[in-house]
Amino acid sequence: MISQNTLKPTPGSRKAKRRLGRGDGSNRGSFSGRGVKGQNARTGGGVRPGFEGGQTPLARRLPKLKGFRNPTGVTYQVVNVSTLNKFEADAVVDLIALYERNLISRKNRPVKLLGHGEIDKKLTVKVDACSEEARKKIEAKGGSVMVPSKGEASPKE
Secondary structure (H helix, E strand, O other): OOOOOOOOOOOOOOOOOOOOOOHHHHOOOOOOOOOOOOOOHHHOOOOOOOOOOOOOHHHHHHHOOOOOOOOOOOOOOEEEHHHHOOOOOOEEEOOOHHOOOOOOOOOOOOEEEEEOOEEEEEOOOOOOOOOOHHHHHHOOOOOOOEEOOOOOOOOOO
């Protein structure tokens, strides 16, 4: 029966601590792996992280701020009208349908429909934003585009 006082780690799973300063035969005697004299050979010696010997450190040489991140900016995933030809006629094209066909890469980012290319089917498209050119091309084929107004939530369903 196993009891706590008989438990031992698996052989080879625990590495012995390196014993410094135990004579020249140990391969870690004499200077104990610290080299000969100098700041790093002393107890408590050494320099702080990032110190470059008095040269102006990298963290101070680089500019403090770079660029600007717009807190209210929206990054759209772009889908062109020509790619909607992958759907069947009279289909409802929304964020989930676009994601399942690998036309967009993320479900949690808004989608904008752009007017590049031609469409040859009637579709109902639900997206977060749409260009005028894209709207004209879809409506010319008898389809419709649904874009939420400012206060509404996006059509993620």
